[in-house]
Amino acid sequence: MICFEKLKKAFSSFTEKLRQKGEEKSEEPQQTLSNSTTQLVTQEAQKPSSQIEQNEQNRVEEIKNEVEEKKEEPTKEKGSIGSKLNIFNIFRYREIKEDDIDDIIEELRTELLESDVSLEVTDKILEDLKSSLIGKKVNRSEDLDELVKKSLKNSIMEILEKNRFERNLIEEIKRSPKPYVIMFFGVNGVGKTTTIAKVAYMLKKAGLKVIVSASDTFRAAAQEQLAIHCQKLEIPLVKGKYGGDPASVAFDAIQAAKSRGIDVVLIDTAGRMHVDKDLTEELKRIVRISKPNLKLLVIDALAGNDALEQAKYFENVVDYDGVILTKVDADAKGGVVLSLAYELKKPVIFLGTGQNYDDLIPFSVDWFIERIFS
Ligand SMILES: Nc1nc2c(ncn2[C@@H]2O[C@H](COP(=O)(O)OP(=O)(O)OP(=O)(O)O)[C@@H](O)[C@H]2O)c(=O)[nH]1
Numbered sequence: 001m002i003c004f005e006k007l008k009k010a011f012s013s014f015t016e017k018l019r020q021k022g023e024e025k026s027e028e029p030q031q032t033l034s035n036s037t038t039q040l041v042t043q044e045a046q047k048p049s050s051q052i053e054q055n056e057q058n059r060v061e062e063i064k065n066e067v068e069e070k071k072e073e074p075t076k077e078k079g080s081i082g083s084k085l086n087i088f089n090i091f092r093y094r095e096i097k098e099d100d101i102d103d104i105i106e107e108l109r110t111e112l113l114e115s116d117v118s119l120e121v122t123d124k125i126l127e128d129l130k131s132s133l134i135g136k137k138v139n140r141s142e143d144l145d146e147l148v149k150k151s152l153k154n155s156i157m158e159i160l161e162k163n164r165f166e167r168n169l170i171e172e173i174k175r176s177p178k179p180y181v182i183m184f185f186g187v188n189g190v191g192k193t194t195t196i197a198k199v200a201y202m203l204k205k206a207g208l209k210v211i212v213s214a215s216d217t218f219r220a221a222a223q224e225q226l227a228i229h230c231q232k233l234e235i236p237l238v239k240g241k242y243g244g245d246p247a248s249v250a251f252d253a254i255q256a257a258k259s260r261g262i263d264v265v266l267i268d269t270a271g272r273m274h275v276d277k278d279l280t281e282e283l284k285r286i287v288r289i290s291k292p293n294l295k296l297l298v299i300d301a302l303a304g305n306d307a308l309e310q311a312k313y314f315e316n317v318v319d320y321d322g323v324i325l326t327k328v329d330a331d332a333k334g335g336v337v338l339s340l341a342y343e344l345k346k347p348v349i350f351l352g353t354g355q356n357y358d359d360l361i362p363f364s365v366d367w368f369i370e371r372i373f374s
């Protein structure tokens with residue numbers, strides 16, 4: 001699965017640019033430069049600290065000039081045996097200053113925003129990064145890479161751990177009075193019906209008996225689509241009439257579950273636009289009648305910044321316990337996961353990672369970190 005490439009690239013190119021800022025290259029015998037740098041370090045260690053900063057700065061400038069001069073000198077040694085490319089890391093001799101990184105921080109800001117990371121999350125990542133870097137000295141360029149990676153990983157972990165889903169769903173269902181009711185909703189085409197089939201498959205594998213309520217009576221083909229999934233999964237389905245009352249279908253499904261000793265009812269609902277007042281009222285009615293134990297908002301990772309809008313809208317209308325983010329396998333950017341996890345007061349519970357029944361994974365911080373940094 002190739003996903004989140006844009007976010008991954010934004011981070012790795014920042015690291016590369018920072019490394020380049022710290023590097024001065026010269027082609028000369030390594031001895032010369034290491035002699036002068038060793039001298040610098042020994043001399044500086046013996047001086048009172050008030051002088052060190054100014055002297056250190058001057059010496060760094062001197063070394064840089066030396067390096068520049070050497071570059072321009074037509075040297076016999078160039079390319080001959082014994083000459084090599086010296087990489088002189090400036091940040092070993094003086095602290096990283098805000099001025100050094102301002103421009104590449106701004107470039108990273110643009111890239112994060114283009115990767116669907118929200119403004120608030122972008123600000124957090126960049127502030128964390130600046131405070132990890134400014135004022136630091138590093139011995140080698142590799143240490144610089146590590147410093148950046150550590151800061152980014154910490155920020156991302158803080159973001160993703162802000163709202164964790166602590167409940168074990170399967171255990172919760174097993175402990176609850178039957179039937180346990182889960183309702184799914186979201187805007188058109190985000191993957192509600194497909195996700196219900198995946199959840200049904202997951203629950204069935206865990207040994208639970210499942211029934212599905214086809215409470216999308218709004219779209220003509222919706223019930224057929226669900227019927228095909230239920231047939232394949234060998235799960236009972238309660239259908240209603242096209243244009244009929246979706247809350248009654250849910251009610252019938254719950255009654256059927258009670259009489260047949262079924263553990264879980266999964267309620268599919270019609271996709272709606274934010275502005276569709278009738279469908280919104282209908283959603284509230286299904287909630288009132290079916291009293292779900294768990295209300296899940298389905299959001300499409302490809303919705304970009306609109307994902308947050310959708311989440312906030314549904315929070316006002318019916319509220320929900322968590323989010324299922326679908327189509328992450330097709331999401332080349334990756335920022336939506338961060339934005340939702342940080343800006344909502346609700347956890348992201350599952351990720352849809354493809355079109356097969358087993359392409360549903362519990363959301364995990366480790367999984368995300370692995371995608372971005374491996
Ligand atoms: N790649 C990918 N495609 C998905 C995923 N989940 C759903 N889809 C596809 O998204 C399309 C829409 O899925 P549906 O399940 O019909 O969406 P819906 O929200 O029920 O749509 P409406 O009922 O019309 O509102 C289908 O082609 C699915 O196969 C996923 O995780 N990854």
Ligand SMILES: [Mg+2]
Nearest residue numbers: 192193216222
């Ligand atoms: Mg549907």
